[in-house]
Amino acid sequence: MWRRATLFLRVLEPPIHINASLSQTFTTGFPFHFQEKDGICPKPLITFVLGGPGSGKGTQCGKIVETFGFKHLSAGDLLRREMVSDSEYGSMIMNTIGEGRIVPSEVTVKLILREMESSDNHKFLIDGFPRSQENRIAFEQIIGAEPHMVLFFDCPEEEMVKRVLSRNQGRIDDNINTIKNRLQVFESLNLPVIDYYAKKGKLYRINAVGTVDEIFEHVRPVFEACEHEAR
Numbered sequence: 698m699w700r701r702a703t704l705f706l707r708v709l710e711p712p713i714h715i716n717a718s719l720s721q722t723f724t725t726g727f728p729f730h731f732q733e734k735d736g737i738c739p740k741p742l743i744t745f746v747l748g749g750p751g752s753g754k755g756t757q758c759g760k761i762v763e764t765f766g767f768k769h770l771s772a773g774d775l776l777r778r779e780m781v782s783d784s785e786y787g788s789m790i791m792n793t794i795g796e797g798r799i800v801p802s803e804v805t806v807k808l809i810l811r812e813m814e815s816s817d818n819h820k821f822l823i824d825g826f827p828r829s830q831e832n833r834i835a836f837e838q839i840i841g842a843e844p845h846m847v848l849f850f851d852c853p854e855e856e857m858v859k860r861v862l863s864r865n866q867g868r869i870d871d872n873i874n875t876i877k878n879r880l881q882v883f884e885s886l887n888l889p890v891i892d893y894y895a896k897k898g899k900l901y902r903i904n905a906v907g908t909v910d911e912i913f914e915h916v917r918p919v920f921e922a923c924e925h926e927a928r
């Protein structure tokens with residue numbers, strides 16, 4: 698169903714710009730620009746990491762960070778952190794996540810933007826985002842950048858449910874009722890995004906069944922090729 702994309706790197710990206718009307722929604726962090734390093738402001742290298750709940754995104758991101766030195770931004774972790782802070786969005790995020798729905802894009806993109814701006818690393822692994830076409834468009838408009846590539850951890854539903862139910866991290870959404878909703882939301886809102894990137898030739902579909910190390914052996918060559926291209 699998913700075509701395996703050939704390596705496609707946009708080496709020359711258009712300059713980063715901020716959509717003026719959307720930028721007015723935010724009070725911090727504009728204009729978006731990276732911290733300088735040795736007097737140079739590098740272009741961001743963005744990888745989106747997608748897959749259903751429990752497909753192993755976070756686990757594989759840990760290994761990618763260790764091996765390839767990316768900055769890992771988990772949209773879910775950022776939202777959970779915001780949820781327990783004094784934020785005005787706290788209760789909305791809790792209700793939304795508890796029901797297995799998607800938090801409004803402006804909130805999530807704002808949290809991602811804040812992390813990107815404060816990072817001294819220009820290589821970003823954005824995990825669990827974009828989860829909908831609305832997420833994707835908000836990111837493009839607000840941050841003004843596109844991913845260089847998109848990983849999709851393809852995992853059977855049965856296996857995802859089993860992993861989520863034994864995750865044991867005390868998450869409010871790791872219960873059978875919420876999982877059912879999350880799987881439905883994944884199918885209806887996230888698969889179209891995955892399809893979108895497949896059509897753009899940016900998608901790398903990874904078989905997410907196997908041990909963590911076996912799966913990472915499928916991931917490794919994708920990043921090795923990316924590093925090679927960037928040289």
Ligand SMILES: Nc1ncnc2c1ncn2[C@@H]1O[C@H](COP(=O)(O)OP(=O)(O)O)[C@@H](O)[C@H]1O
Nearest residue numbers: 750751752753754755756860863864907908909
């Ligand atoms: N390949 C794997 N085989 C078995 N369990 C796994 C594998 N990869 C991750 N897990 C476990 O499954 C659960 C979900 O993994 P996680 O990385 O949190 O997935 P996601 O971020 O996609 O929801 C975690 O408890 C993790 O330890």
Ligand SMILES: Nc1ccn([C@H]2C[C@H](O)[C@@H](COP(=O)(O)OP(=O)(O)O)O2)c(=O)n1
Nearest residue numbers: 749750751772773774798799800825826828
């Ligand atoms: N882009 C995103 C990412 C996560 N969320 C919310 C809704 C998701 O069900 C929860 C949990 O996301 P998270 O990526 O941590 O979940 P998994 O790692 O896939 O199990 O957070 C969101 O609203 N928008």
Ligand SMILES: [Mg+2]
Nearest residue numbers: 754755773825
């Ligand atoms: Mg995760």
